[in-house]
Amino acid sequence: MEIKHIFKKMERYKKLLGISFVAGIFIGVAAYFFPSKYIATGSLFINRSVNKETAYFTYEGYYGQQTAAAYTNSVLALMDSLDIKKIILETNQIPLTSANIKALNKLISIKKPGPQVISVTIKGRTYDEAQRLWISMANATVGVTSELNKKGDPNLSVSLVSTQPLVRLPYKSIYLFIAGGVLTSLLAACFAICIKEYSKS
Numbered sequence: 001m002e003i004k005h006i007f008k009k010m011e012r013y014k015k016l017l018g019i020s021f022v023a024g025i026f027i028g029v030a031a032y033f034f035p036s037k038y039i040a041t042g043s044l045f046i047n048r049s050v051n052k053e054t055a056y057f058t059y060e061g062y063y064g065q066q067t068a069a070a071y072t073n074s075v076l077a078l079m080d081s082l083d084i085k086k087i088i089l090e091t092n093q094i095p096l097t098s099a100n101i102k103a104l105n106k107l108i109s110i111k112k113p114g115p116q117v118i119s120v121t122i123k124g125r126t127y128d129e130a131q132r133l134w135i136s137m138a139n140a141t142v143g144v145t146s147e148l149n150k151k152g153d154p155n156l157s158v159s160l161v162s163t164q165p166l167v168r169l170p171y172k173s174i175y176l177f178i179a180g181g182v183l184t185s186l187l188a189a190c191f192a193i194c195i196k197e198y199s200k201s
Helices: 003-011 012-035 058-077 082-093 098-107 127-151 174-200
Strands: 038-048 108-114 117-124 156-160 166-168
Touching: 003 108, 012 098, 038 058, 038 127, 058 082, 058 108, 058 117, 058 156, 082 098, 082 127, 098 108, 098 117, 127 156, 127 166, 166 174
Parallel strands: none
Antiparallel strands: 038 117, 038 156, 038 166, 108 117
């Protein structure tokens, strides 16, 4: 089927496509004004102190840096574990249920932007909730790793880059929301038209 034949068929559904276009605008505007979750972002730094401090490069300093970089992966895995999630829920007096753990997992994003840096982003319905959850996770991570390192390598440490996270609302553009709503609505209309045409043939 040539493209011109497709356009001819589409002309018969101009009313449906027009309604879909207007509906898409309303959907985009409604989505734009839908309440967004606050985002709390902060970083943790993993370090290994050396016994001798000198003014020049030493093998011990290099070894300490490499050890800290490798240990960062362990901290990353620990932060993603159920043990830390359990502490977060208990600290915020949230019932320890599978549903709450699953919901918490959706709110947390953990990344490793550098060899010794871990970035943590947590969403919350309110400013205070996002901030509280982030601080709970950061303190839980620092506390657990500190206790574990006492039995392993006490020179390893996990520190907060800032004691308070940056809390903000996500960037929203009403034009992007409208474009997304219109595109989604038109695609749904085109899909419905294709199904209808296929059923006729």
